[in-house]
Amino acid sequence: xxDNPFFQLSTEEKQQVQLERLQxxxxxxxxxxxxxxxxxGVLGMEPxxxxxxxxxxxxxxxxxxxxxxxxxxxLFAVPLRDIVRIHTAPGTTRNPTVSGYTAQDLExxxxxxxxxxxxxxxxxxxILQIALNPGxxxxxxxxxxxxxxxxxxxxxxxxxxxEKQLMVLRDYKTTVLIxxxxxxxxxxxxxxxxxxxxxxxxxxxxxxxxxxxxxxxxNSIETRLHxxxxxxxxxxxxxxxxxxxxxxAHGGLHIQxxxxxxxIIDPETREVLSPGSTGELVLTTLTTRAFxxxxxxxxxxxxxxEDPCSCGSTLVRMKxxxxxxxxxxxxxxxxxxxNQAGFHLKEMMxxxxxxxSYRVAHQQGRKVLxxxxxxNDAIFSDEIKELEQLLRRSENRLRENLGVxxxxxLVESKG
Amino acid sequence: xxxxxxxxxxxGRIMAVKGVSLSVNPGEIICLIGANGAGKTTLLSAVCGLLxxxxxxxxxxxxSIKGLDPPAIVRAGISLVPEGRQIFAPLSVLDNLRLGAxxxxxxxxHAAIQQDLESVMELFPILRQRQRQPAGTLSGGEQQMxxxxxxxxxxPRLLLLDExxxxxxxxxxxxxxxxxxxxxxxxxxIVLVEQNALAALEVSDRGYVxxxxxxxxxxxxxxxxxxxxxxxxxxxxDYGDFYDAG
Numbered sequence: 244x245x246d247n248p249f250f251q252l253s254t255e256e257k258q259q260v261q262l263e264r265l266q267x268x269x270x271x272x273x274x275x276x277x278x279x280x281x282x283x284g285v286l287g288m289e290p291x292x293x294x295x296x297x298x299x300x301x302x303x304x305x306x307x308x309x310x311x312x313x314x315x316x317x318l319f320a321v322p323l324r325d326i327v328r329i330h331t332a333p334g335t336t337r338n339p340t341v342s343g344y345t346a347q348d349l350e351x352x353x354x355x356x357x358x359x360x361x362x363x364x365x366x367x368x369x370i371l372q373i374a375l376n377p378g379x380x381x382x383x384x385x386x387x388x389x390x391x392x393x394x395x396x397x398x399x400x401x402x403x404x405x406e407k408q409l410m411v412l413r414d415y416k417t418t419v420l421i422x423x424x425x426x427x428x429x430x431x432x433x434x435x436x437x438x439x440x441x442x443x444x445x446x447x448x449x450x451x452x453x454x455x456x457x458x459x460x461x462n463s464i465e466t467r468l469h470x471x472x473x474x475x476x477x478x479x480x481x482x483x484x485x486x487x488x489x490x491x492a493h494g495g496l497h498i499q500x501x502x503x504x505x506x507i508i509d510p511e512t513r514e515v516l517s518p519g520s521t522g523e524l525v526l527t528t529l530t531t532r533a534f535x536x537x538x539x540x541x542x543x544x545x546x547x548x549e550d551p552c553s554c555g556s557t558l559v560r561m562k563x564x565x566x567x568x569x570x571x572x573x574x575x576x577x578x579x580x581x582n583q584a585g586f587h588l589k590e591m592m593x594x595x596x597x598x599x600s601y602r603v604a605h606q607q608g609r610k611v612l613x614x615x616x617x618x619n620d621a622i623f624s625d626e627i628k629e630l631e632q633l634l635r636r637s638e639n640r641l642r643e644n645l646g647v648x649x650x651x652x653l654v655e656s657k658g
Numbered sequence: 659x660x661x662x663x664x665x666x667x668x669x670g671r672i673m674a675v676k677g678v679s680l681s682v683n684p685g686e687i688i689c690l691i692g693a694n695g696a697g698k699t700t701l702l703s704a705v706c707g708l709l710x711x712x713x714x715x716x717x718x719x720x721x722s723i724k725g726l727d728p729p730a731i732v733r734a735g736i737s738l739v740p741e742g743r744q745i746f747a748p749l750s751v752l753d754n755l756r757l758g759a760x761x762x763x764x765x766x767x768h769a770a771i772q773q774d775l776e777s778v779m780e781l782f783p784i785l786r787q788r789q790r791q792p793a794g795t796l797s798g799g800e801q802q803m804x805x806x807x808x809x810x811x812x813x814p815r816l817l818l819l820d821e822x823x824x825x826x827x828x829x830x831x832x833x834x835x836x837x838x839x840x841x842x843x844x845x846x847x848i849v850l851v852e853q854n855a856l857a858a859l860e861v862s863d864r865g866y867v868x869x870x871x872x873x874x875x876x877x878x879x880x881x882x883x884x885x886x887x888x889x890x891x892x893x894x895x896d897y898g899d900f901y902d903a904g
Contacts, residue, residue, distance in 0.1 A: 263679045291677030294664040
């Protein structure tokens, strides 16, 4: 664990810092964002009513739908002239999610991944390669900035085929690869297939992010590639990667509590659960200037471990669960919501969204979003060629908007 | 060392500080910045016991100061250098300093007081030169030094300075900030309240930004100095300035 005084604070000291930051976050949000001020106003509350961390339970939640509704800039808490980066990610409806960053926010987004990478033993002697889907482009940038800040030599994220990724990995003598579990699995398969032994690679560390990884699969990747793996948790739409990260004890992910406040709620009743229970992870930003999140429902299932970690850090840990609490599909780390695909398909082919279903499928070892569309007269054409073209165009448009590979299949109408 | 939670201060029915939480660690210099009327001085008054109509929690070295009167708070180790200095103009410089040690006179610690007088005059040699003069005849900067010296005579562990640079020439302000840094290096913990924040942030470790009774931002001093909101609002710079400077 890097030498950061915050990581060693007693619970009481940590909570004091968190309370101070929570209160100022609320003050800023309510002064500058009508959305936040109105939501508190409706409840007859003011920021000064939050006098302890537990009082956060009195505040309303934010959900992904709020981002679309306030597209593009209505949730920004600073004037646009203070924004230095604008990032777009797939949303849950037609509108993408737009987040902004001030120069200070970007500084934090160097530190956040930086310290998570340092904890994994990464430093100036490492050559670090980033291989993430276009849907995780902002993570690619944050990891690049964070890794540069700790002195590593970074090969930034470029969409390459697995063959090219492997070429870079081998020829550039990459020691650290940041990627998703699915891509890591794909790489392990590919190297085995090509007869490339781990000894011919300099790779010793994999940082896995974007999706939960099953311990068995993780073991198999470690054995096949001769690497140590470190799991990171982040939010792909907003703000970024490594919000929680593994320490050398690998016993859950430490949440970066100087920047985020975590709660676990019952996804049904929305009540805060007692420590140790599994439920939906809810995050509040504590230092973000441009795009504060207050009680954001992540849709990820987790459990908080409050007992001390053997690494000595007092940052709370979370156990990440494979399931989600919502109907978002995770494809190679990118969160995809069927609704969003539905909007595009309706526009392109006039498809009734109720006649479309979605699932995650595997194609040549890669995860893809499979769209199952019921055939109807509107899209049916005598010319198979025309229909094919329409489907390919739709796939391209979805891929562009969602940032993941898409395959559309036509299925028989259920009538 | 000093921990404040949800401090709400009232002047009659007006809430001047609206639920402020802040903390000061031993050996730190903390700067409170914000426009006039943002609640900074009110907060200091509550910490010193001069304002009693407050709710929330103020702990100094893990003990609540609720209900303590100002002398008890001085004895506990907190001294204030008030806004406008408030020295006793007709009294000599020396007597002003001795007054600062009144909590120690009760203990008959005369030798210790003499020693403290020496060290204050070492810190501010000008006060030694002027020790017999009525304090009212000193310049603004000298009066500020006297006010700090007087506060130090109570042997505080936490020194609160309210608007120490008000109405002073930049050179004098710099001299005072040098002394503040020196005091910190000798182990004193310091809270500075400032409207013109740039110089104060330069010697501080961290800062809290106040706006109409609430904290809207906190962070490392360097972080705050770079912050555009802070620049615009409290450093008196506008866009043109940073483009020109950049």
